[in-house]
Amino acid sequence: MNMQGKRVVITGGSSGIGHELARQLALKGARLVLTGRRAEALAAAVTALRETTGAEVYGVPGDIADGAVRETLLGQAMALLGGIDVLVNNAGGVRAGRLEDTTEAELRAMIEVDLIAPILLTRAVLPVLRDSGAGLVVNIASGIAQMGVPFYAGYAAAKAGLARFGEALRRELKGEGVHVITVYPGATETRMMTTSRADASMGFALQKVEDVVGSIVAGMEADAFEVVRGGEVRQAMLAQNRDDPAAVDARFLALKPQLEAAVRDHNAL
Numbered sequence: 001m002n003m004q005g006k007r008v009v010i011t012g013g014s015s016g017i018g019h020e021l022a023r024q025l026a027l028k029g030a031r032l033v034l035t036g037r038r039a040e041a042l043a044a045a046v047t048a049l050r051e052t053t054g055a056e057v058y059g060v061p062g063d064i065a066d067g068a069v070r071e072t073l074l075g076q077a078m079a080l081l082g083g084i085d086v087l088v089n090n091a092g093g094v095r096a097g098r099l100e101d102t103t104e105a106e107l108r109a110m111i112e113v114d115l116i117a118p119i120l121l122t123r124a125v126l127p128v129l130r131d132s133g134a135g136l137v138v139n140i141a142s143g144i145a146q147m148g149v150p151f152y153a154g155y156a157a158a159k160a161g162l163a164r165f166g167e168a169l170r171r172e173l174k175g176e177g178v179h180v181i182t183v184y185p186g187a188t189e190t191r192m193m194t195t196s197r198a199d200a201s202m203g204f205a206l207q208k209v210e211d212v213v214g215s216i217v218a219g220m221e222a223d224a225f226e227v228v229r230g231g232e233v234r235q236a237m238l239a240q241n242r243d244d245p246a247a248v249d250a251r252f253l254a255l256k257p258q259l260e261a262a263v264r265d266h267n268a269l
């Protein structure tokens with residue numbers, strides 16, 4: 001897809017991956033509507049994007065898990081952009097820790113924001129994407145959706161659900177003018193990771209957000225099915241998880257004490 005002139009909605013565009021994606025797409029000529037719960041942070045992000053890219057960028061604040069907010073977002077985006085060509089389901093939250101130590105409210109919040117909100121927003125936007133003639137849905141999942149990591153069971157459930165949702169929908173819409181891409185970022189240097197102390201020795205080497213987003217944009221331009229970060233090392237790990245999952249279990253068993261301590265406070269809900 002050529003991004004010039006495309007009308008793009010990005011959930012969670014006030015920081016991190018969503019903000020950088022807005023910047024890179026704006027530089028390619030896209031027109032954008034962004035969301036985020038913190039109205040001030042969103043307004044500041046929109047102003048900065050307008051100033052640095054000269055592009056048409058708008059903000060619609062609110063919690064994407066709220067149905068009324070999703071309805072407002074769709075109405076505002078239609079009014080501001082005159083249609084939608086691309087929906088990026090990027091807003092997400094995480095709460096790490098042992099399953100027994102994770103509250104029901106935290107688990108439900110992750111599933112609402114990371115899985116149910118993207119499904120319902122996609123359903124609502126789909127007729128408009130069909131009208132576009134060349135519609136695109138980009139779902140930002142996580143590497144944890146491809147391979148379960150201890151102390152992220154709830155997050156893995158939500159993100160793996162989002163990934164399979166996208167794959168099923170891509171096949172459902174094949175030949176109907178709407179494509180779906182699933183993105184599997186590894187640990188990325190954003191606000192979301194500031195409460196995690198997991199490091200490269202535990203498999204959480206932080207990648208630069210510009211590089212991660214560069215891959216996402218390349219995937220969008222190439223009509224890719226998925227964007228997987230981490231190169232050959234990551235591919236080898238995924239192959240091992242498929243062919244010899246006990247070896248991956250053994251690796252995590254050795255890591256468990258350090259990893260549990262490092263992610264105990266990882267909270268970005």
Ligand SMILES: NC(=O)c1ccc[n+]([C@@H]2O[C@H](COP(=O)([O-])OP(=O)(O)OC[C@H]3O[C@@H](n4cnc5c(N)ncnc54)[C@H](OP(=O)(O)O)[C@@H]3O)[C@@H](O)[C@H]2O)c1
Binds near residue numbers: 016094184185192
């Ligand atoms: N960073 C990583 O290591 C990593 C790895 C794999 C996948 N991901 C995924 O990448 C996506 C973006 O995360 P990020 O790392 O860029 O985090 P981030 O810097 O914290 O950005 C998250 C963005 O989403 C917004 N947001 C969060 N919950 C929202 C809600 N309920 N309604 C509306 N907006 C909401 C945030 O603004 P407000 O807080 O103001 O709402 C912010 O704009 C997430 O889906 C995350 O799961 C991240």
